[in-house]
Amino acid sequence: MPSQYADIIALCEREGCAFRENEPMLNHTSFKIGGPADLFLIPSSLAQIERLLPAIRQEGCPLSIIGRGSNLLVSDNGVRGVVLALTGSLGEMEQTEDGVILCQAGASLDRLCRFALEKRLTGLEFAFGIPGSVGGAVYMNAGAYGGEIKDVIRSASHIDKDGKLSTFTADELDLSYRHSRYTGEDACIVSAAFALMPGDPEAIGARMEELKARRRQKQPLEYPSAGSTFKRPQGSYASALIDQCGLKGYRVGGAMVSEKHAGFLINYDHASCAEMLALIEDVKRIVKERTGYSLECEVKMLGI
Secondary structure, eight states: OOGGGHHHHHHHHHHTOEEEEEEEGGGGSTTOOOOEEEEEEEOOSHHHHHHHHHHHHHHTOOEEEESSOTTEEEOTTOEEEEEEEOOGGGOOEEEEETTEEEEETTSBHHHHHHHHHHTTEESOGGGTTOOSBHHHHHHHTOEETTEEGGGTEEEEEEEOTTSOEEEEETGGGOOBTTBOTTTTOOOEEEEEEEEOEEOOHHHHHHHHHHHHHHHHHHSOTTSOEEEEOBOOOTTSOHHHHHHHTTOTTOEETTEEEOSSOTTEEEEOSSOOHHHHHHHHHHHHHHHHHHHOOOOOBOSEEEOO
16 A cells, blocks of 8 residues: 555544545446545544545545445546545435425435435425435436426535535535536535425325336346436437437447447446446447537546
């Protein structure tokens, strides 16, 4: 282990923060692809994050922050530096006032949606079945079935590289299609508040189950993937363009365009990152040549 991590490891041990050296990233992405991270941290409190981020900056170590890894493609060579993972140990949530749920960033969207249902609150049904974390959903303004995070978020809090806790209001978050103020930044989102409306629990639950059933029916959930691989191009849909080009079932090694949903590139058979990247580039090239549309990848790349 390079010497520059020794102080960070010592801090983790003092703080009681779980860590692993040379941790395979394929265990932490929905693609099931990726080599080892030099140092993988799993903080269990905001206080740990507040102390860790300045220490990582001071040591000059590269830092990557991830959630549930559901929109992430990691290099076969792994990730140099520190990977900080916000998981279920930072997943608490509570109703703080009428219609408002405050949720830590490590919680899954499914848990948040079920909590809203328990509280008889509507507005988050669209997110039920999206496999990501709350932090990841805020980071990329996740959306589906006509809804998106910007419709329901009131504020988000983060810890910056100096260990300072700050909050952005919904307006300050600069939310747009698959974008937020956090996009491309190294702040660690730690919580978000959602403003919802009272609703009929039977109707809320029925809508959640309806959308989940539609996902099971239309999406290749039986294979590792990162969901929709490409952003929606203006004036069309990525899946329709890919299907139009006859690319369903197109393969590069173990990476394949799903035969069930052309917008999903799947890890069909132990695909490598190199194979998935080659497939992404092939799809982009063929779609551009045959339709004139330029596809933009929605998946975040790490170590690439």
